[in-house]
Amino acid sequence: MATASVCEDEFEFDDDDEFEDTLDYSHQNLPESDSGKLLASVTNPARVKIFQLNSNLLFALSSDIEKFQSLLTLELSDNQLVQLPHEISYLTNLKNLYLKNNSLDDFSLPKEFHRLQKLEVLNLGGNRFKQFPYQLFQMGNLKELYLGSNRITHLPDLFQTLTKIEILYLGGNQIANIPDSIGALRSLVVLNLCDNRLRTLPSSISHLTRLKSLSLHNNQFSALPSDIIRLDLQELSLRNNPLVVRFVRDLTYNVPTLKELTARTIKLHRVDYDNKSMPKCLIEYLNSAKSCLNPKCQGVYFESCHKNIKFVDFCGKFYLPLLQFLCSPACTSSTSGSTCQARTNPSDDMSSKFKKVLLG
Numbered sequence: 001m002a003t004a005s006v007c008e009d010e011f012e013f014d015d016d017d018e019f020e021d022t023l024d025y026s027h028q029n030l031p032e033s034d035s036g037k038l039l040a041s042v043t044n045p046a047r048v049k050i051f052q053l054n055s056n057l058l059f060a061l062s063s064d065i066e067k068f069q070s071l072l073t074l075e076l077s078d079n080q081l082v083q084l085p086h087e088i089s090y091l092t093n094l095k096n097l098y099l100k101n102n103s104l105d106d107f108s109l110p111k112e113f114h115r116l117q118k119l120e121v122l123n124l125g126g127n128r129f130k131q132f133p134y135q136l137f138q139m140g141n142l143k144e145l146y147l148g149s150n151r152i153t154h155l156p157d158l159f160q161t162l163t164k165i166e167i168l169y170l171g172g173n174q175i176a177n178i179p180d181s182i183g184a185l186r187s188l189v190v191l192n193l194c195d196n197r198l199r200t201l202p203s204s205i206s207h208l209t210r211l212k213s214l215s216l217h218n219n220q221f222s223a224l225p226s227d228i229i230r231l232d233l234q235e236l237s238l239r240n241n242p243l244v245v246r247f248v249r250d251l252t253y254n255v256p257t258l259k260e261l262t263a264r265t266i267k268l269h270r271v272d273y274d275n276k277s278m279p280k281c282l283i284e285y286l287n288s289a290k291s292c293l294n295p296k297c298q299g300v301y302f303e304s305c306h307k308n309i310k311f312v313d314f315c316g317k318f319y320l321p322l323l324q325f326l327c328s329p330a331c332t333s334s335t336s337g338s339t340c341q342a343r344t345n346p347s348d349d350m351s352s353k354f355k356k357v358l359l360g
Contacts, residue, residue: 021047021048021049021050021070022048022049022050022051022052023042023048023050023051023052024052025038025051025052025053025056026052026053026054026055026056026075027054027055027056028056029056029057030053030056030057030058031057035053035058035060035061035062036062036063036064038062039062039064039065039067039068040062040064042067042068045064045067045068045069046067046068046069046070047070048068048070048071049070049071049072049073050071050072050073050075051068051071051073051074051075052075053074053075053076053079054075054076054077054078054079054098055077055078055079056078056079057079057080058076058079058080058081059079059080059081059082060081060082060083060085061076061081061084061085061088062085063085063087064087065085065087065088065091066087066088066090066091068091069090069091069092069093070093071091071093071094072093072094072095072096073094073095073096073097073098074091074094074096074097074098075098076097076098076099076102077098077099077100077101077102077123078100078101078102079101079102080102080103081099081102081103081104081108082102082103082104082105082108083104083107083108084099084104084108084109084110084113085110086110086111086112088110088113088116089110089112089113089114089115089116090115091116092115092116092117092118093118094116094118094119095118095119095120095121096119096120096121097116097119097121097122097123098121098123099122099123099124099127100123100124100125100126100127100146101125101126101127102126102127103127103128104124104127104128104129105127105128105129105130106129106130106131106133108127109133109135111135113133113135114135114136114138114139116139117139117140117141118141119139119141119142120141120142120143120144121142121143121144122136122139122142122144122145122146123144123146124145124146124147124150125146125147125148125149125150125169125172126148126149126150127149127150128150128151129147129150129151129152130150130151130152130153131152131153131154132147132152132154132155132156134156134158136162137156137158137159137161137162138161139162140161140162140163140164141164142162142164142165143164143165143166143167143187144165144166144167145162145165145167145168145169146167146169147169147170147173148169148170148171148172148173148192149171149172149173150172150173151173151174152170152173152174152175153173153174153175153176154175154176154177155170155175155177155178155179155182156179157179157180157181158179158181159179159181159182159184159185160181160184162184162185163184163185163186163187164187165185165187165188166187166188166189166190167188167189167190168185168188168190168191168192169190169192170192170193170196171192171193171194171195171196171215172194172195172196173195173196174196174197175193175196175197175198176196176197176198176199177198177200178193178198178201178202178205179202180202180204181204182202182204182205182208183202183204183205183206183207183208184204184207185208186207186208186209186210187210188208188210188211189210189211189212189213190211190212190213191208191211191213191214191215192213192215193214193215193216193219194215194216194217194218194219194237195217195218195219196218196219197219197220198216198219198220198221199219199220199221199222200221200223200225201216201224201225201228202225203225203227205225205227205228205231206225206227206228206229206230206231208231209230209231209232211231211232211233212232212233212234212235213233213234213235214231214233214235214236214237215235215237216236216237216238216241217237217238217239217240217241218239218240218241219240219241220241220242221238221241221242221243222241222242222243223243224243226293226325255304256301256302256303256304256328257303257304259285260301260302260303260304263282263285263286263289263302264289264299264300264301264302264327266286267286267289267300268298268299268300273286285302288302289301289302290302290305290325292325292326292327292331293325293326294326294327294331297326297327297331299327299328299331300327301325301326301327301328305325305326305327
């Protein structure tokens, strides 16, 4: 590794014949004024593949960074950076960029930042972002993205562009909702959403077939969507949510309208209908029927449903409530009355699926 002695007015390098591809200037207390003198002192910047400048006092990065065209890894964490020069976007070979624990905000990334098309690992944790940087949605080769411990409140519904993401860390923000497009991250293995303001997850979460670790602790969940049973999780963190500290029992139920009751009867008894027998708007309404989640029920609902909590034993310490949408309060997993006729498919045993996920 090339070494350097840091003096007050100059930087001295070892003999060029011994120059390797890594420059390590971490923990050097480099002056807060500028990094330009250091970058200009490197005699063969095109040979450097790893540049470590973390844990210094840098407020800015010199535009001379564009000379380091062979860089694969740039480590700038634990500084005081408030802005990145647009020249950083010229590092088209860069694969790993670490910028955690700086003072970057929504205006700190250059608009050309998306040109870093080979970037696979980006760490922006511990900064001052209030918005998810839109440039990142144009960087389709990202595999690991860390944006934890910022001030993000909203996530754009654009995650379908990040098809190669394997690790997404968004913990420690102020996020209240997760967009449906999160389900497009089919390569995702680790999703961390802890320490936010989440109350629910979109049903598209069930599309994350490779997901193994889901961190949801320190949020405001009172229940989880039933679709979560489709995931083959190895780790599910839920501590410090209402659903593990108290049971949610009192849920309201709006009485179905006469229109809905009639439509339910038509669907339940499989009455034939077409555009000759009724208006198009009623046909569209009938076609919008949603199946009751009770595996023993063949009923449907439209606008009025009963939100039921399914309590499942979790690690033998407490019951975990999972949210079900049923056709009526009388419809439970044990009923099989006139409106809740038993189905014959044994694979619909939701309880066993819940336990597989939550206890596995």
